[in-house]
Amino acid sequence: MNLFNRFLVILMALVGIAFWLAAVFVVWALPGEVVVALRDSAAFIRGNVLLFQGLMSAFGVSSILVLILILVGEFSAQEPAVVRIAQVSGGVAAISVEAIAQRVKADLEQIPQVRLARPRIRNRRSAIDVMVELRTDPETHLPSKANEVCQAVRHTVEERLGVQLKDVRVQIQPDTHSRPMAAQPARAGEGAAPGEILVPGALRAPQPPAEPQEPTSTARP
Numbered sequence: 001m002n003l004f005n006r007f008l009v010i011l012m013a014l015v016g017i018a019f020w021l022a023a024v025f026v027v028w029a030l031p032g033e034v035v036v037a038l039r040d041s042a043a044f045i046r047g048n049v050l051l052f053q054g055l056m057s058a059f060g061v062s063s064i065l066v067l068i069l070i071l072v073g074e075f076s077a078q079e080p081a082v083v084r085i086a087q088v089s090g091g092v093a094a095i096s097v098e099a100i101a102q103r104v105k106a107d108l109e110q111i112p113q114v115r116l117a118r119p120r121i122r123n124r125r126s127a128i129d130v131m132v133e134l135r136t137d138p139e140t141h142l143p144s145k146a147n148e149v150c151q152a153v154r155h156t157v158e159e160r161l162g163v164q165l166k167d168v169r170v171q172i173q174p175d176t177h178s179r180p181m182a183a184q185p186a187r188a189g190e191g192a193a194p195g196e197i198l199v200p201g202a203l204r205a206p207q208p209p210a211e212p213q214e215p216t217s218t219a220r221p
Helices: 002-029 031-047 049-075 097-108 142-160
Strands: 082-084 094-096 114-123 128-136 165-174
Touching: 002 031, 002 049, 031 049, 082 097, 094 097, 097 114, 097 128, 097 142, 114 142, 128 142, 142 165
Parallel strands: 128 165
Antiparallel strands: 082 094, 114 128
16 A cells, blocks of 8 residues: 555655646737637636536546545555565465564674664565664774675574575774773782782781880990
8 A cells, every 4th residue: 555655655745746737828929829728728617617616526526536546545544564484395485574683783783892783675576685774893894894894794684584585784983982991990019019919809817016125235344
């Protein structure tokens, strides 16, 4: 129904453009003839009111029917687009385009240096096209990463899902903001005095207090 609605809208737009272009051209190219034709038409309508009413009613009813068809097609429940699975014998199986996009997204976001993947599926008659928008780390090598992504898409679509793949397009946008670095724990020995080794988790053994020394007595002569 969506295809039929699109056809009707395009047809009405083309007819409207052609009609108004022709009307504007005739008005500016033949103004005298247009005035005479309008005057004759008015006289004809006054003499044939029933015919004029019939023509206007037919035009109005046909226009209303076309608009009703468009509204019914827009508000009616649409079945999800599905793609036939080729690797099935003894029957027919299909998978939705939305399920394919979700599977491709999940597999691509498992690739290192890929932060975000947004796949879009275009359904062909016997195959699909996959267009992927990627957001990667700033230090990513783009040619090798694009090759890796294309191979991953083909593996997911053709081998895991059994759907024929026609074309893969990858659009990569490196992220200019690097990921925040996690706070690293202080290493053993940092902040210690020179020559002193600190062991994490260990406690210093308390030193026993020094014994007081008795003052030496001096012998009297």
